[in-house]
Amino acid sequence: MTQCLPASLTPLETAVATLLHGLDAVAAEELALAETLGCVAAEMPALPLVPAHDLAAADGWAVNANDVVGASSYSPLALAKPPAWVDAGDAMPQHCDCVLDAGAVVTPGSLVEIIIEGAPGQGVRRAGRDIGADGPAIAAGHLIRPRDLLMARIAGWPTLNVRRPRLRIVNLPGGAATARLIADHARANGACVTEIEAAARDAASVADVLDPDGSDLLIAVGGSGVGRNDATVTALARRGEMLAHGVALQPGRTAATGRTGATPVLVMPGAPDHALAAWFALALPVLERLSGRRSRPSRLLPLSRKIASSVGLAEIALLEERDGAWLPLTTGDLPLHVMARADAWLLIPGPSEGFAAGTPVDAYLWRE
Numbered sequence: 001m002t003q004c005l006p007a008s009l010t011p012l013e014t015a016v017a018t019l020l021h022g023l024d025a026v027a028a029e030e031l032a033l034a035e036t037l038g039c040v041a042a043e044m045p046a047l048p049l050v051p052a053h054d055l056a057a058a059d060g061w062a063v064n065a066n067d068v069v070g071a072s073s074y075s076p077l078a079l080a081k082p083p084a085w086v087d088a089g090d091a092m093p094q095h096c097d098c099v100l101d102a103g104a105v106v107t108p109g110s111l112v113e114i115i116i117e118g119a120p121g122q123g124v125r126r127a128g129r130d131i132g133a134d135g136p137a138i139a140a141g142h143l144i145r146p147r148d149l150l151m152a153r154i155a156g157w158p159t160l161n162v163r164r165p166r167l168r169i170v171n172l173p174g175g176a177a178t179a180r181l182i183a184d185h186a187r188a189n190g191a192c193v194t195e196i197e198a199a200a201r202d203a204a205s206v207a208d209v210l211d212p213d214g215s216d217l218l219i220a221v222g223g224s225g226v227g228r229n230d231a232t233v234t235a236l237a238r239r240g241e242m243l244a245h246g247v248a249l250q251p252g253r254t255a256a257t258g259r260t261g262a263t264p265v266l267v268m269p270g271a272p273d274h275a276l277a278a279w280f281a282l283a284l285p286v287l288e289r290l291s292g293r294r295s296r297p298s299r300l301l302p303l304s305r306k307i308a309s310s311v312g313l314a315e316i317a318l319l320e321e322r323d324g325a326w327l328p329l330t331t332g333d334l335p336l337h338v339m340a341r342a343d344a345w346l347l348i349p350g351p352s353e354g355f356a357a358g359t360p361v362d363a364y365l366w367r368e
Helices: 012-020 146-154 176-188 203-209 232-239 272-291 336-341
Strands: 029-032 060-063 077-079 084-086 098-100 112-114 159-163 166-171 192-197 217-221 241-245 256-260 263-268 298-302 314-322 325-331 344-348 360-365
Touching (some): 012 241, 012 256, 012 272, 166 176, 176 192, 176 272, 217 232, 217 272, 232 263, 272 314, 272 336, 314 336, 325 336, 325 344
Parallel strands (some): 166 192, 166 217, 217 263
Antiparallel strands (some): 029 159, 060 098, 241 256, 298 360
């Protein structure tokens, strides 16, 4: 028995809603810094002041700027003893607020003289200069970047709190390239990914690996169509509940949604462009809900030419940034060579006929 699509396609908004229903962000976990790059930050206390107190930023003589006002080679300031010498990184002595160069102090005979005046803060790294007290430096809901790890290391933190959804990707024989594409995107968006391949493409073999245990989201890649070797939707119906098969999304209309227990399941087409569209339009909203991610990098630019779209179908358009505008490369059809050029993608809603040339659109960056 072969799978078949329903007479009418499920609107994209409805399909997304079936996946998001009842989902909350996963619990935060504490991970070593080396494991957190690319994860979504959870709530954390504010970082401590760095540096915790004033430090010398250069080698030289530590003085109070008010004590050396007017000092020059023509009017040297005589001292009973040399001021304190500091190396870069040393704590500043009490009541000292600037560091003079080595040549600022001379010793003609038995005298000690300062021949250069200084300004408050000169040669000093003030307390809180690198990390201040005006709020957390690593914001919850954002992907952790290398500069975040630098700040954590400087602050002496060995771990960070993150939300890392567990994603299980089921691949059908012959579809490894597409499954790996989705796995790479998932890892880049902070998911902990497990990959498994079904023993064969029949419904029983696929159902055997549609196991939700230990997963927050289950994605099956391939077998969503109506061909003789397509049985993933049938396998989903056996293993759990099939909620929608056939989504008003171009490309990607053979995608399906369902659940096994409380775990949402997304069945993607096996073709790379169709799977990518399903990832953008269906999987990303679920992953962002689970991880607590608050925003995706986007850029608002005008369109250099119009985008036409079919009413009733949500469509993915790929864009290239050129001369301060978005140049549409393709809509509803995503050849691999165009994917390689694209800088961003845009989801055109189903009720829309597209956008006129010059319309500002907020496109999601593909090259972050």
